[in-house]
Amino acid sequence: MESGESPTDSQIFEVLELLVGEAPPRSFEDLLWEARRHSGGEERSGKLEAAVRIAMDIRATAEQRRRRESALAALVDTTQEISLHHELDGMLNVVTRHARRMLAFDMAYVSLRLPDGSSYVHKSDGDTTALNTGLEMGRGLGLGEMAQGSSAPFWTPDYLTDERFPHSDEIDRVVNSEGLHAILAVPMTYDGRTVGALYGASRAIRHFSPDEVSLLRSLADLSASAIEATRHRDRVQSALASAEAEKTRIGAALTESRSLAEVQAGLTGMCLEGADLHDILRAAASSLGADLVLRNAGGRTMASTGPVPEIPTATVVRAMADSHATAAAIELPDGLWAALVAGGVEGPGILLCKSPEPLSEENRRLLHFTGQSVALVLLLRHNLAPASGPARDEYLADLLSGTPRTPCHFAERARRIGIDPTAPHVVVVLCPDGAKRGEAAIWASSYAYRHAGLMTVSADRLVLFLPGDDASAAARAASDELTQLLGHAVSAGAAGPAKDLAAVSKVYQEALRCLDTLVALGGTGGAAAAGDLGFLGLLLSDDHDVDAFISSAVGPVVEYDAQRSTDLVRTLDAYFTSGGSPSRAAKDLHVHTNTVARRLDRITELLGPDWQQPATALEIQLALRLQRARGAVYRPRTPPLADQADRGGA
CATH class of the missing domain: 1.10.10 (Arc Repressor Mutant, subunit A)
Known part of the structure; x- marks a missing residue:
């Protein structure tokens, strides 16, 4: 000192x-x-x-x-190490490891928030069990949810005994298994958005200082920025990959389109050069890598490059209608595809394709174009084809309009288009309500060809001129097939057979009246000829076939009387005249009531149990009146007395 x-x-x-x-x-x-x-x-x-x-x-x-x-130096080191990782898992491994080292935690982990607001533990460091990673955090439960919800740090010196926040059984089980006590949770926020939470935990009771909380908060914010950068990079890379894939797809589509254009140009050139159907099909089949078969409306194979399974006529008609409606090839069961072949004197046909693999969009277009090329070949092959279709339409139009012509003129024109003028024909008129009129017209063309008849479209109605003598059966058959094709009931009226071709116009008008009457009576979706409409049919019919009407109503009773000399017709008439009273009818007939009862039982056996129903009873009474009136008109006259004397003298 x-x-x-x-x-x-x-x-x-x-x-x-x-x-x-x-x-x-x-x-x-x-x-x-x-x-x-x-x-x-x-x-x-x-x-x-x-x-x-x-x-x-x-x-x-x-x-x-x-x-x-x-x-701060540790944060700088952490930032540098994080920048070396481009994947989320590697980056979070760095964050949790540095959090443990900087703040002497026993365990550090990160939870990330999902789009629905829930969270799960994504990475963990220092854990001794497999329970923590992947743990789903209940919404609103635990320190992490509180930190994320309020964007502020939360910590506790002893988690399991702290009742200041809501607990979760799953989280408590992990905390207990890991032997944790003190836990600090800070939100990971970036640009005002919370992306997750960063946790630090100790296996002893511990009070965290403001500096420790601040340091972990800084590391959390740094991590949030890195997480968002990583996610943004992933989105950019995904967008680039999608753009590259789209570029590749467009390139392939352009290449395929160029190839399709070349094939189409080749097929067009072959058509113009006069190639036959087999050449066209072979060229198209080679490009498609499939077998092709061309069939006409009647199901006859016109050309093929290989075997194709047989398919039902109903399926063919449906495919033709759908192909017409969509102007594209139609997929069928068992690896088959179909395209409409429209045009030619043989009616619409079908081009069938049997492919081992599903056809691409470009190949579907090629199949549809091949069908158009085949139609062109058919037109070029038949010199009459361009005029034949209009000639058939014009002929049917003349028949239906009643244009005055000699029978010979009609017969000669019929023979030229393949119609037998001596055969009986019926007319069927169908009303295909709805938007599928194009499909219905395609069906009608195919149906007429398959049945050796004619068809036309008039005022949104299909008119079929078909060989046959049963108008009712023809109406039902056509209505049933078109109903199945369109998926809704189709009304049909029919008439005929026509006595000759000059009478087709009257038969057509009768068929129209039957259709209109059927619809007016609430029979939409049904099919009927005049004979199916009872006495209304008698009024609608041009020939007024009274005998046929009487026979349909009371024919069995008339025949029974004629064969056995009974009096059932008169009993039936008396029964209706008396207002349906057997006793009054017996008095008018001068017989016992039991006799009338027995006769009525016999009538029930002959006419069926429903003969007294109002509609049937009305037709029976009308038939009885017609028979009685006809008998009065055509009753033989009594010869004069002089004539009788002369015959007696003779």
Whole structure:
């Protein structure tokens, strides 16, 4: 100690020397103990203690500054290491590992938020069980949910015993299994959005300082920025990959389109050069890598490149209608495809394709174009084809309109288009309500060809001119097939057979009246000829076949009387005249009531149990009146007495 210095001054200088030398706290405590032992007064000792306290405060401040500098350096190192990872998993491994090292945690983990607002543990470091990673956090439960919901840190010195926040059984089970006590959770936010939470945990009870909370918060914000950058990079890479895939697809489509255009140009050239059907089909089949078969409306194979399974006529008609409606090839069961072949004198046909693999969009277009090419070949092959279709339409139009022509003229034109003028024909009129009129017209063309008839479209109605003598059966058959094709009931009226071709117009008008009457009576979707409409049919019919009507209504009763000389017809008439009273009918007939009852039983056996129903009873009464009126009109006249005398003399 130099002269002029008091012992306390020298000790204070020694405190400064210890502070400059960054001596441990124990050195300051030893110095203070020695001073108290040799102190000459409390004043000197008090000064030294104040100097030691100041030194310790300075030392603590310096230590805190060093820790902060160290933490900042650790954050810089973490940032550099994070930048080396381009995948989310690798980046989060770095975050959890550095969080443990910087804050001396026993365990650190990260939870990420899903689009629906829930969270799950994505990465964990320091865990001793497999329960933590992948753990789903219940919404609103646990420290992490609270931190994310409020965008503020939350911590607890002892998680399982802390009741300040809602617990989750799943989270509590993991905390207990890992032996955790103190847990600190901070939100991971970026640009005002919370992407998850960063957790630090210790297996002992621990109180976290503001510096520790702040440091973990800084690491969480840094991690949130990296997470969003990684996700953005993934989205960009995904978009680039999608763009590259789309570029490849477009390139392939352009190549295929160019190839399709070349094939189409080749097929067109072959058509114009006079190639036959087999050449066209072989060229198309080679490009399609499939077998092709061309069939006409009647099902006859016209050309083929290989075997194709037989398919029902109903399926063919449906495919023709659908192909016409969509202007494209139609997929059928068992690897078959079909395209309409429209045009030619043989009616619409079908091009069938048997492919081992589903046809691409380009190949479907090629199949449809091949069908058009085949139609062109058919037109070019038949010199009459361009005029034959209009000739058939014009002929049917003349028949239906009743244009005055000689029978010979009609017959000669019929023979030229393949119609037998001597065969009986019926007319069927169908009303295909709805938007599928194009499909219905295609069907009608095929149906007429298959049945050796004619067809036309008039005022949104299909008109069929078909060989046959049963108009009712023809109406039902056509209505049933078109109903199945369109998927809704189709009304049909029919008439005929026509006595000759000149009478077709009257038969057509009768068929129209039958259709209109059927619809007016609420029979939409049904099929009927005049004979199916009872006495209404008698009124609608042009020939008014009274005999046929009487026979249909009471024919069995009339025949029974004629064969057995009974009186059932008169009994039936008396029964209706008496208002349906057997006793009054018996009085009018001058027979016993039991006799009338037995006769009525016999009538029931002959006409069926429903003969007294209002509609049937009305037709029976009308038939009885017609028969009675006809008998009065055509009753043989009684010869004059002179004639009788002459015959008697003879």
